[in-house]
Structures are given as structure tokens and as C-alpha cells.
Amino acid sequence: MPTTAETIEQLSTGRDYKYGWSTDIEAETAPPGLDEGIVRFISGKKNEPEWMTEWRLKAYRHWLTMQEPVWPKVDYPPIDYQKVSYYSAPKKAGEGPRSLDEVDPKLLETYEKLGIPLSEQKILAGVVAVDAVFDSVSVATTFKGKLNELGIIFCSISEAIREHPELVKKYLGSVVPYTDNYFATLNSAVFSDGSFVYVPKGVRCPMELSTYFRINAENTGQFERTLIVADEGSYVSYLEGCTAPMRDENQLHAAVVELVALKGAEIKYSTVQNWYPGDENGKGGIYNFVTKRGICEEDAKISWTQVETGSAITWKYPSCILKGDNSIGEFYSVAVTNGAQQADTGTKMVHIGKNTTSTIISKGISAGRGQNSYRGLVQVNKRAKNSRNYTQCDSMLIGNKCGAHTFPYIDVRNNSAQVEHEATTTKIGEDQIFYCNQRGLSEEDAVSLIVNGFCKEVLAELPMEFAVEAQKLLGISLEGSVG
Amino acid sequence: MLEIRNLHARIADEDAEILKGLSLSVKAGEVHAIMGPNGSGKSTLARVIAGDEAYEVTDGSIEFGGNDLLEKEADERAQDGVFLAFQYPVEIPGVSNTYFLKEALNSIRRARGEEELSASDFLKLAREKAKLVELDEALMKRSVNVGFSGGEKKRNEIFQMAVLDPKLAVLDETDSGLDIDALRIVANGVNKLRDQNRAIIVVTHYQRLLNYIVPDQVHVLVDGRIVKSGDKSLAEHLEEVGYAWVDGELKSAQTAGV
Numbered sequence: 001m002p003t004t005a006e007t008i009e010q011l012s013t014g015r016d017y018k019y020g021w022s023t024d025i026e027a028e029t030a031p032p033g034l035d036e037g038i039v040r041f042i043s044g045k046k047n048e049p050e051w052m053t054e055w056r057l058k059a060y061r062h063w064l065t066m067q068e069p070v071w072p073k074v075d076y077p078p079i080d081y082q083k084v085s086y087y088s089a090p091k092k093a094g095e096g097p098r099s100l101d102e103v104d105p106k107l108l109e110t111y112e113k114l115g116i117p118l119s120e121q122k123i124l125a126g127v128v129a130v131d132a133v134f135d136s137v138s139v140a141t142t143f144k145g146k147l148n149e150l151g152i153i154f155c156s157i158s159e160a161i162r163e164h165p166e167l168v169k170k171y172l173g174s175v176v177p178y179t180d181n182y183f184a185t186l187n188s189a190v191f192s193d194g195s196f197v198y199v200p201k202g203v204r205c206p207m208e209l210s211t212y213f214r215i216n217a218e219n220t221g222q223f224e225r226t227l228i229v230a231d232e233g234s235y236v237s238y239l240e241g242c243t244a245p246m247r248d249e250n251q252l253h254a255a256v257v258e259l260v261a262l263k264g265a266e267i268k269y270s271t272v273q274n275w276y277p278g279d280e281n282g283k284g285g286i287y288n289f290v291t292k293r294g295i296c297e298e299d300a301k302i303s304w305t306q307v308e309t310g311s312a313i314t315w316k317y318p319s320c321i322l323k324g325d326n327s328i329g330e331f332y333s334v335a336v337t338n339g340a341q342q343a344d345t346g347t348k349m350v351h352i353g354k355n356t357t358s359t360i361i362s363k364g365i366s367a368g369r370g371q372n373s374y375r376g377l378v379q380v381n382k383r384a385k386n387s388r389n390y391t392q393c394d395s396m397l398i399g400n401k402c403g404a405h406t407f408p409y410i411d412v413r414n415n416s417a418q419v420e421h422e423a424t425t426t427k428i429g430e431d432q433i434f435y436c437n438q439r440g441l442s443e444e445d446a447v448s449l450i451v452n453g454f455c456k457e458v459l460a461e462l463p464m465e466f467a468v469e470a471q472k473l474l475g476i477s478l479e480g481s482v483g
Numbered sequence: 484m485l486e487i488r489n490l491h492a493r494i495a496d497e498d499a500e501i502l503k504g505l506s507l508s509v510k511a512g513e514v515h516a517i518m519g520p521n522g523s524g525k526s527t528l529a530r531v532i533a534g535d536e537a538y539e540v541t542d543g544s545i546e547f548g549g550n551d552l553l554e555k556e557a558d559e560r561a562q563d564g565v566f567l568a569f570q571y572p573v574e575i576p577g578v579s580n581t582y583f584l585k586e587a588l589n590s591i592r593r594a595r596g597e598e599e600l601s602a603s604d605f606l607k608l609a610r611e612k613a614k615l616v617e618l619d620e621a622l623m624k625r626s627v628n629v630g631f632s633g634g635e636k637k638r639n640e641i642f643q644m645a646v647l648d649p650k651l652a653v654l655d656e657t658d659s660g661l662d663i664d665a666l667r668i669v670a671n672g673v674n675k676l677r678d679q680n681r682a683i684i685v686v687t688h689y690q691r692l693l694n695y696i697v698p699d700q701v702h703v704l705v706d707g708r709i710v711k712s713g714d715k716s717l718a719e720h721l722e723e724v725g726y727a728w729v730d731g732e733l734k735s736a737q738t739a740g741v
Contacts (some may be wrong), residue, residue: 429573430536430537431573432573432574432575434533434535434536434537434557434573435569435572435573435575436558436575436583436587437534437556437557437558437561438533438534438557438558438560438561438566438567438569439561439583439584439587439590439643439647440558440561440562440587440588440590440591440594440647441558441586441587441590442558442590443558445586445590449575449578449583449586450575450578452577452578453575453576453577453578453626454576454577455577456577456578457577
């Protein structure tokens with residue numbers, strides 16, 4: 001494989017998490033705990049207008065009335081929300097750097113280690129614009145100039161709140177209201193940063209927009225908020241990648257992503273998630289409780305693609321509300337659980353408009369003692385004539401201590417709808433591995449090859465350069481899972 | 484090239500021995516046929532040579548090119564030039580035949596300290612070798628063995644052999660499930676791969692394959708041992724009288740021994 005040499009290099013140090021280093025930079029961190037004062041502190045740090053502070057406070061007060069959900073098929077000790085710090089920023093933040101020259105060189109080094117092509121030159125050679133979020137603060141957004149010419153706004157959400165309040169006011173919380181669910185509500189109160197994208201009418205964004213999230217500081221929660229608005233007839237492809245250092249204690253990540261695809265617009269949202277999964281005994285690792293949802297107006301399309309290899313616990317259901325007639329929702333997912341990882345992930349496709357179509361392709365891979373659940377809802381409302389859904393849900397088991405579970409919910413209230421569900425479970429075969437071995441491939445390469453074949457339909461949906469990264473990740477995260 | 488001495492083997496974690504003291508010597512350039520009734524241990528022999536961990540060697544040795552073969556893992560044996568054409572080739576969904584074979588070849592080349600082939604050089608090589616077994620190019624793009632007919636799978640095995648260019652090829656019942664035309668194509672492919680630097684072991688139940696691939700030596704395997712060796716006329720004789728004949732000879736030999 002083109003990547004084998006690299007893979008082996010990573011493997012030679014054991015089943016190590018490649019991104020497990022932390023960066024020693026001065027950070028300004030809020031004391032642990034959560035109350036109205038902290039909410040105001042965060043809002044104040046960001047020089048937010050009063051309406052934003054009020055919105056956060058409403059969310060916080062609502063959160064106090066809510067219970068943490070217990071229905072997911074994941075198991076973790078209770079989280080003490082008063083022990084988490086809700087804000088951490090590299091010092092010198094506040095204003096935010098105007099150009100890369102102003103960014104702390106140590107931070108840039110960090111991003112280089114992450115393999116993000118952050119320096120302008122590299123990016124000019126590529127096709128990616130990056131907004132990098134380090135702990136809570138958006139560090140640098142590259143390629144702004146070129147995007148500006150097209151009227152595309154790509155900036156941190158904090159900047160958007162200050163510079164484009166009319167857009168943020170109109171759309172923030174329009175897809176995921178602050179009352180939505182326990183984690184989304186918490187996020188609404190304390191979100192610290194994230195990305196904002198606006199693509200004007202009829203504009204096709206010429207490059208992939210990308211955000212890299214990294215949790216660095218100890219005992220810090222990361223609560224990003226991403227809002228993408230694609231105006232009528234526009235197109236944008238967006239990718240987020242995530243890593244975190246190795247820490248013995250669990251770190252909380254509760255993000256919210258809202259997508260708005262107006263009439264005839266298309267949003268493609270891809271995630272390669274590689275948060276630290278914890279060690280083999282389940283110590284440490286990220287709790288990834290994420291709410292992602294998009295709304296499609298008439299003739300619009302939203303496509304979610306996710307490759308989830310990290311996190312101790314993943315709780316995540318990127319969803320599409322197919323409100324407009326003829327709108328399309330897609331969900332392509334690969335979720336890997338190895339060691340003691342647990343994932344409860346899937347999607348919701350809510351058909352409201354006529355002739356709406358949704359496709360769900362989910363590939364769950366369980367190894368070690370990993371527990372992998374697909375949970376999906378396909379809902380066809382009364383008015384949604386001639387709606388169609390196709391769901392394919394495949395599970396692969398490696399070894400005999402892991403588990404795969406499928407919870408498909410189908411709720412159809414219009415008899416012209418057509419809903420298909422297919423599910424398979426396979427075990428990676430010793431005969432398959434022996435066949436590959438006999439042709440000269442090592443066991444790691446064999447597993448990687450077979451798994452990548454299993455996930456092919458999903459990987460094919462990722463932008464090319466990220467597909468390669470995802471393939472590598474799959475190989476690395478399953479290292480040592482056979483034999 | 485290949486020296487098997489007093490080989491004893493069984494399925495891992497099971498008591499019953501399948502190979503019970505098998506010895507065999509194959510030189511480079513030779514084609515040996517191993518014939519025997521069902522259950523005599525033919526496929527076990529093929530699997531043990533290739534390094535299948537489902538089998539356990541309890542005694543004896545295998546030397547390959549002067550080195551201890553049993554010391555090595557299956558992938559290392561392949562890298563050293565051992566090839567097994569499977570009786571039941573395995574399906575790998577989502578992995579194209581071409582990609583699979585390119586990865587395999589480059590893995591072998593890396594292990595030998597040779598430079599990897601680029602995608603275009605590999606394709607050139609693959610196209611050329613595909614002709615040997617009249618393999619449809621469309622099959623090269625499809626997932627490994629998925630939806631292939633029985634004949635296509637067997638042809639694909641010989642195609643892989645042609646690309647990987649092994650020093651020792653073991654063909655495990657490559658003729659099973661083939662009609663006469665497919666048999667001829669596969670056999671022609673194998674014949675084109677006969678080479679003075681390569682040893683080939685043809686494992687088969689029937690003599691008919693040996694009409695096309697004419698062996699230098701024929702060995703009859705019964706109950707885990709080679710009980711008779713000879714030239715190709717042995718195979719013809721066997722076809723006439725059946726395995727019962729060997730069984731009878733074996734029993735009388737054993738009785739005489741007592």
C-alpha cells in the first residue's frame with residue numbers, strides 16, 4: 001500500500017495514538033465549574049453583543065431543567081459537569097491574529113505535526129482553506145482573500161457574531177434550537193468557538209473548506225459550534241478533522257453543527273474523527289456527544305459523510321430535515337470501535353416535503369471489546385408523498401469479544417412512500433486473511449485491505465485527499481485487532 | 484528446491500493426524516503431481532506448505548531453497564516465492580482484483596528489497612499476464628473473486644501466479660469444477676509458466692488434468708503418506724484401476740510387514 005511504510009513506522013511504537021502529544025503553550029483557562037458567571041465570562045471574552053449573551057443564558061437556564069440521556073447503548077461513569085473547565089484559550093487570544101505571522105509559532109508547529117497544510121504557501125498549492133480551532137479558540141483562517149472575492153464568508157463563529165450578526169441571528173439555533181437536547185443545550189450556553197460559512201446565491205465554492213479541531217488543555221471541554229448556510233443554488237464542501245492528546249482523564253466534547261441548505265443548494269459535510277480513544281482498558285479518551293443536523297429547502301441536498309475511528313464514546317446522529325419538495329438527504333458512515341471504545345451512531349432522515357429522497361449507508365466495524373451500535377430513524381410525514389429511503393447497514397466483526405447492534409426506527413405516515421432497509425453482519429474471515437498472507441501481504445495490510453474494501457462505498461464519498469487519510473486511519477486504529 | 488522429510492501434521496487443536504510421515508523432494512524445473520483419494524491429506528499438504536495456521540506440524544521438516552520453511556509465517560513464505568493456487572479462492576468484497584494484486588506484488592518486492600512497481604508498469608505487466616489464461620480485463624476491475632464463476636476463479640488464481648512469478652507453485656485441485664474448455668485454458672496457462680527455475684506441485688484427484696499438464700513425477704498419497712511414486716504412466720494406470728488398487732497394495736504391504 002502506498003502508505004504502508006508510514007503505517008509501519010507508526011506501528012513500531014506499539015498501538016499508539018499518533019496524535020497523543022500535547023503542546024506546551026501558555027493558556028488562559030477558566031476555573032472548572034459552570035454557572036451564569038462562567039457563561040457571561042465566555043461571552044465577555046468574545047466581546048459578544050447582548051443578544052448573544054442572553055441567548056446563552058436562556059440555554060443555560062434551560063439546561064438546568066434537563067436530564068442527561070440514558071437511552072444510548074453506551075456505558076460510562078457519571079460526568080461531573082462542575083469539574084470541567086468551559087474555556088481555554090492560548091494566551092494572546094482576544095483579538096485573534098490577523099495573519100499567520102501573528103500566530104504563535106508553537107501553535108503553527110502543532111498544526112504541522114497534525115499534518116494540516118496551514119502555511120499559506122502550502123495551501124496555495126492545495127485546494128483547501130483551513131480554519132483551525134485549538135481548544136476553544138479559532139486560530140487562523142487561511143485563504144480568506146480568495147473566498148472574499150466570491151462573497152463567501154468563512155471565519156470563526158465568534159468573528160461572525162461580531163461581523164455578521166444579521167446572518168448569525170437569523171440562522172443560529174434555527175436547525176438545532178437551544179432547547180434541543182442535553183448536550184446541544186449545554187453547547188448553546190458555553191460554546192467557545194467553531195466555524196461559520198456563508199455561501200451566497202448561485203456561488204459554487206471552488207475549494208474544500210476545512211476545520212481542524214484539537215483539544216489540548218487538560219480537563220477542558222470543547223464545545224464548538226459550526227453553522228453553514230448555503231444560499232439558493234450554491235454549493236459547498238466542508239470537512240472537519242479532529243485529534244486530541246493522550247490524557248488519563250476523560251475529556252468532554254459536545255459540539256453542535258447546523259447546516260442550512262436553501263432552495264437548490266447543496267452542502268457536503270465530511271468528518272474524519274480521530275479523537276483520542278482511551279487506552280485498551282478504557283482509561284481516558286474523549287466523550288464525543290455531538291448534535292449535527294441540516295435542513296433542506298426545496299430541491300436542496302445535504303450529504304453527511306463521517307469516518308469515526310476515535311473517541312472513547314461516540315454519540316452522534318447527523319440528520320437531515322427534508323423540508324422542501326424534491327430535497328435529498330444522504331448519510332455515509334464508517335464507525336470503528338476497538339479496545340474499549342463504544343459508539344452509538346446513526347442518522348435521522350425526516351421526510352416532510354414531497355418527492356424527498358434519502359440514502360443511508362452505514363458501516364460499523366467492531367474489534368477488541370468494542371461495541372458498535374447503529375441507531376437510525378427514517379420518518380415519513382403525512383404530506384411527504386412519493387418519498388423514498390434506502391438504508392443499508394453493514395456490520396463487520398473482528399475477533400469474538402466485540403459487539404454490533406442495529407436499532408433502525410421506521411415511521412411512515414404516507415402510504416406512497418417507499419422505504420427499504422438492508423442489513424448484514426460479517427465476520428472478517430481467517431480464510432480471507434490467509435488468502436492475503438499467501439499472496440505476500442502482512443496481517444496488518446490484510447486487515448486494512450479487507451476493511452477498506454468493506455467501507456469502499458463510504459470512502460468513495462470523501463474528497464480525495466481525505467479519503468487517503470481515512471484509509472490510513474482505519475488501518476492504524478485496527479492494528480493488533482486480529483490474531 | 485523443496486525437501487519434505489517425515490512430515491506429520493494435524494488440524495490445530497485436534498488429535499487425529501492427517502499427514503503421517505510424508506517425504507517428498509522436488510527440484511527446480513520439475514512438475515510433480517500428487518494424487519490420492521478424498522481425505523488422503525492432499526489439501527492439508529498444500530496448506531501446510533503455504534503456512535496455514537489452521538494446521539499444526541507435529542513432526543518432520545520442510546526445507547525450501549535450503550532454509551527452514553516451517554519457521555516462517557505465511558506472508559514471509561509468499562515473499563520467499565511460495566505460491567498456493569487455492570482450491571476455493573476467497574472473495575474480498577470492495578477490493579479490486581488489480582489493486583489487490585498490485586499490493587501483493589509490491590509487498591513481495593519490498594520484502595526482497597526491490598523497487599515497487601508504479602501503477603502503470605503494474606498494469607502493463609498484468610495485461611500481458613492476463614493473456615496467458617485468457618482472463619477478461621473486466622474481471623481485473625471487479626472485486627477479488629466476487630461473483631466470479633468457478634472457472635473464472637481458477638483462471639484468476641493462475642493469473643495471480645503468473646504475475647507474482649513464484650519459485651514454487653502448489654496448485655490445489657485447480658481442475659475441480661472446470662469444464663473441459665476451461666480446463667484446457669488453465670492447463671495451457673500453467674504450461675506456459677513451466678520454467679527451469681520454478682517447481683510446480685499439482686495436487687489433483689483425477690488424472691485428466693495430467694493429460695494437459697504432463698508431470699515429471701507422480702506420487703500417490705494414501706492416508707497421509709506417499710505410498711507410490713513413478714512417472715506419468717503411474718497416473719494413467721491409476722485412472723484405469725482406481726484408488727482401490729493402491730489401497731489393496733498398501734494393505735498387502737502392511738500385512739507382509741507384520
